[in-house]
Amino acid sequence: MDLNYSIEEQDFRAEVQEFLAQKLPQEMAQTIRAGRELGKEGHDQWHAILNAQGWLAPNWPKEFGGCEWNAVQRHIFEEESCRANAPRIVPFGLSMLAPVLQKFGSKAQQDHYLPRILSGEDWWCQGYSEPGAGSDLASLKTRAVREGDHYVVNGQKTWTTLGQYANWIFCLVRTDPEAKQQSGISFLLIDMDTPGIEVRPIILLDGTHEVNEVWFTDVKVPVENLVGEENMGWTYAKYLLTHERTNIAGVGFSRAGLEAVKRMARSQMHRGRPLIENAHFAARLARAEIDLMAMSTTNLRIISRAASGQAPGVESSMLKVKGTEIRQEINDLARRAAGTYAMPFVSEALEGGNEPEVGPEGSAAVAPQYFNYRKLSIFGGSNEIQKNIIAKVKLGGGA
Amino acid sequence: MNFDLTEERQMLQDSLRRFLRDNQAALQASTRLGDGGSLLGFDAEIWSKLAELGVIGALFSEEDGGFGGAGFDLTTVFEELGRAGAVEPLLDSAILGGGLIAALGDAAQKPLVEEVIAGSLHLALAHGEPNSRYDLAQVETRATQAGDDIILRGRKAVVINAEAADYLLVSARESGGPSEEDGISLFLVPRQTEGVSLRGYPLLAGGRAAELDLEDVSLPQSARLGAAGAAYPALKRAISRAEVAIAAETLGAMETATSLTRDYLLTRQQFGRPIGSFQALQHRMATLLIELEQARSAVINAAGHLDADPDEQALQIAAARNLIGRAGRLVAEESIQLHGGIAMTEEYELGHIAKRIVMADHRFGDTDTQLERFIDHSAA
Numbered sequence: 001m002d003l004n005y006s007i008e009e010q011d012f013r014a015e016v017q018e019f020l021a022q023k024l025p026q027e028m029a030q031t032i033r034a035g036r037e038l039g040k041e042g043h044d045q046w047h048a049i050l051n052a053q054g055w056l057a058p059n060w061p062k063e064f065g066g067c068e069w070n071a072v073q074r075h076i077f078e079e080e081s082c083r084a085n086a087p088r089i090v091p092f093g094l095s096m097l098a099p100v101l102q103k104f105g106s107k108a109q110q111d112h113y114l115p116r117i118l119s120g121e122d123w124w125c126q127g128y129s130e131p132g133a134g135s136d137l138a139s140l141k142t143r144a145v146r147e148g149d150h151y152v153v154n155g156q157k158t159w160t161t162l163g164q165y166a167n168w169i170f171c172l173v174r175t176d177p178e179a180k181q182q183s184g185i186s187f188l189l190i191d192m193d194t195p196g197i198e199v200r201p202i203i204l205l206d207g208t209h210e211v212n213e214v215w216f217t218d219v220k221v222p223v224e225n226l227v228g229e230e231n232m233g234w235t236y237a238k239y240l241l242t243h244e245r246t247n248i249a250g251v252g253f254s255r256a257g258l259e260a261v262k263r264m265a266r267s268q269m270h271r272g273r274p275l276i277e278n279a280h281f282a283a284r285l286a287r288a289e290i291d292l293m294a295m296s297t298t299n300l301r302i303i304s305r306a307a308s309g310q311a312p313g314v315e316s317s318m319l320k321v322k323g324t325e326i327r328q329e330i331n332d333l334a335r336r337a338a339g340t341y342a343m344p345f346v347s348e349a350l351e352g353g354n355e356p357e358v359g360p361e362g363s364a365a366v367a368p369q370y371f372n373y374r375k376l377s378i379f380g381g382s383n384e385i386q387k388n389i390i391a392k393v394k395l396g397g398g399a
Numbered sequence: 400m401n402f403d404l405t406e407e408r409q410m411l412q413d414s415l416r417r418f419l420r421d422n423q424a425a426l427q428a429s430t431r432l433g434d435g436g437s438l439l440g441f442d443a444e445i446w447s448k449l450a451e452l453g454v455i456g457a458l459f460s461e462e463d464g465g466f467g468g469a470g471f472d473l474t475t476v477f478e479e480l481g482r483a484g485a486v487e488p489l490l491d492s493a494i495l496g497g498g499l500i501a502a503l504g505d506a507a508q509k510p511l512v513e514e515v516i517a518g519s520l521h522l523a524l525a526h527g528e529p530n531s532r533y534d535l536a537q538v539e540t541r542a543t544q545a546g547d548d549i550i551l552r553g554r555k556a557v558v559i560n561a562e563a564a565d566y567l568l569v570s571a572r573e574s575g576g577p578s579e580e581d582g583i584s585l586f587l588v589p590r591q592t593e594g595v596s597l598r599g600y601p602l603l604a605g606g607r608a609a610e611l612d613l614e615d616v617s618l619p620q621s622a623r624l625g626a627a628g629a630a631y632p633a634l635k636r637a638i639s640r641a642e643v644a645i646a647a648e649t650l651g652a653m654e655t656a657t658s659l660t661r662d663y664l665l666t667r668q669q670f671g672r673p674i675g676s677f678q679a680l681q682h683r684m685a686t687l688l689i690e691l692e693q694a695r696s697a698v699i700n701a702a703g704h705l706d707a708d709p710d711e712q713a714l715q716i717a718a719a720r721n722l723i724g725r726a727g728r729l730v731a732e733e734s735i736q737l738h739g740g741i742a743m744t745e746e747y748e749l750g751h752i753a754k755r756i757v758m759a760d761h762r763f764g765d766t767d768t769q770l771e772r773f774i775d776h777s778a779a
Contacts, residue, residue: 134739136669159740204743205750206603207432270532270768272578280767332728335757339532340557342761345432345603358557358600358610359529367603371754374735375743382739384679 013076020084029085035365040165046087047120071303082252093117093124104228127157127171138181144173153219163212187233189225206368249299249323257330264337314393317386324376331373334366342367408475419483430605440607441487450518458493463501470702474647481651486605491560496522502633503625523564525555533764536580542571551616561609562599573628585630586622604758643701646719650698652755656734690726697722717772724766731756
């Protein structure tokens, strides 16, 4: 048992800190810190900065241009990035599609798509969920029918995150309607410019446009855009999900969130004293911090096991449940800390315009974020589905 | 013991519920965030019809020109508003604004109450300040004498309904330290008065508010409501009534949230069956229904003690709002979770209802502040 990072890991952390201090634009960090939207340009800019450093693809093997960092290095990078208020790296191409292409894609697909992900030429989005297939993803109905050298795709995908920016979408489609649910699904890469695709915005309850519906009407997709074998898509999708769940605990985000709450609670007065000195608020804050300290070690325990080659199984479900509960609790604290100033909705201040916030620094974002982050326990396999997985593994098939 | 509504209140409840249900589309349209939202913050036509229906009058006693005004009149009206997710400023124009004029106004000022009841006058209470948080006695805005006039200087925070208001009821200190109850006066300030500037904005849960800058606002002595420096007890009383109304409104919204959730559990199919057939979800739904009944009782306790002695009244209101703060958060969050993604959309009704529930906790004292008040009054 040794709770300290090795000398090499400490050196790595210093290197990351140095990079962030030099290369992360201050204005960008300010945008993230205030909880404002970064927009496509901002994401592209950060993407390019990381690519120039060679740090864009921490989880990719070196042969594809990645860093091939181990799990502990990736954790350190995430932690320092969050601490510095660096933007989140948009994961769809880099950490979701790419691992699938690297494992199951053809040489031609790897050579074509992977460099374009790094260069930022392609912005990928994910076509998984459908209106009738959420937690029960395998019941998806979007059809792809083979006609000569292409598939014809018809159906509807939903909750497509940042699909409005994407020029490509990777989709799960049903190619064999007769087969048992999971067995008739294929994994297709679809150019968003193909005729028959329509992207419709879904506005969320905090007024943001981050997800979309994507409709497919007789969309012709060349057969060479099939990944791996026909009807094997479910296997690839499950493989992808194991990658979606790296950094699922979001410890770095929680730490940054907790710091933001403390900043606000120091500046807000309650009964003539700073709110942070108020016993009730301090107790809430302390409980969240205590949970986070333990979560952080749980996360590191699982990460070091993964670094030594053991694949995380049920543990990633545990991290998802507890990690999202803690993040949501911290968002609740932020809302409380802002007091009356949690109520205004100044969308211009959130979109990064010139309109100043109404209340104290960061207050404009707290309530919209509190509601927006209810999604954390819903997406990526809802927390109920994660608990089913834990129960099934620990209690047997009867769960 | 009798927990039934009187016949009059039952009729009021029925007609208001029917009216709000029939006008659901207009109500929802006026609460949209972004460009679709109302510039007024609410639907003016619905406001006049509420007045015609007698809903505003139900919030005032006969003595003040209404035909109700008791705790259970307030809860009857506000539970329905909450159920419908309505954001019409009955709290601001009637309970706070109208209530304070009725309590403190002189013969020249009191006729304004009639206009409020008729639906032709809007009011806003400009009391909270950037540093006051939930502390009702914290007033740094100053009122000073300059010859025959009174000069107001200061800033007011999150003044709900300010842009629609014909008059702002501005609290300002004429004497005493910044957190003393004594020395606070209320002034009736026409919104267009020179030196009054508003920065208006929408609220996340619907409606609009403004930051108010008071820069050497010159008023005649006749603008003061009540005696100099003595407005605090009336303010406290009006805000207590508002707190009972907020609790009832939140209860109504919680009823809608649980009812939408129940319907969704019964209809949404996953894994070949309704998701409400999964025991893990059934138990969570059961918990919400238990908490909903607790919330209902808390509102009854508070409304039933609105005219009790001040300590008992304050204790009961703090208890109700603390309980509703806790139960409301649970209902809002669990209703969203049990729905899944659909509840995250602006289009689906639940999102707005959940925002009403949670953001109500930010008016006049949040869950923890209510806990402190309860402890203070239990010790008293």
